[in-house]
Amino acid sequence: MSFTGKTDSYLNSTLENNGFFPDLSLGDLQRLYRIPAEYSKEKVEHHLRLAMLDTNDDLAERQAAWQAEGHNTLAEVSDERLGGKPVLVEHYQRAVFCRATANLFGEFATVTRREIGENQAKEGEGIAKMYRAQADRALRYLLGRKTTITAELI
Template sequence: MSFSGKPTTLVDQAIANDGFWPDLSVSEFQRGYRLPAEYLGELLADGIALAMGEVNRDLAKRQATWQAAGIANVETADLLVRPVRAFMVSSYKRAVYCRAKAYLLQQFATVNRREPAENLGKEAPERSERFLAFSQQAVRLIQGRGRITAVLL
């Protein structure tokens, strides 16, 4: 049940990925990231697909490097080649789901808007920015970079 008192109906839908990164699940996203019950399943799936495409683009170089090392799929990678595969899969999902939540939180005002009962927990701009930052941290982690990068100019 969401904070609004409306029951959340889990959407049992898989989002197919490119074969290298794991497939994603709308219901896993709903359970893990507590989205408002007002969102339609199609909007959730669209948000995940958009975020997945962006994260995959951000990680294209890392994917190419790992594929050159013989990794065909992150989830099934040989533990001798990629011993932290479960961590990488979790980090990938965090990157996608946080980016999807950042996108969807921006959409909330168009999904359900009641002037006298504006819910800042769902609509405040810093909420979406925070989830976008979480996503970027996970992407940087998979890329092998730290949270902060400094360049000597």
């Protein structure tokens, strides 16, 4: 039970993905990124779905290349594992969960309009930027870019 009187139970629901990228659990998002239990299932699901769509769009060309190489799922792309889990799947999950968390965090900080809410909103933007940066790092890894710097000749 949380201080709000609401249960701390995690959402027991999984969002189906496009078949290539893994399905993702709302409960995993809540547990791993401390999404407040006060959020409705619909709100968490909506933001997780949007983060999945954005990430899938960013990886569309890479997905096509992997499929052209004969891979049916992201988990098949590499044999590299950490803790028994495919490394690329972990990076994908991080990219999606960080995007969803950044969007959800911004909403949580502005729920109250008192002075404390305004301060949380200001601090919240910094935390949201941090989660967006983590999502970008995970995407760069999936795209084959191991650094955080890219230079292009114009």
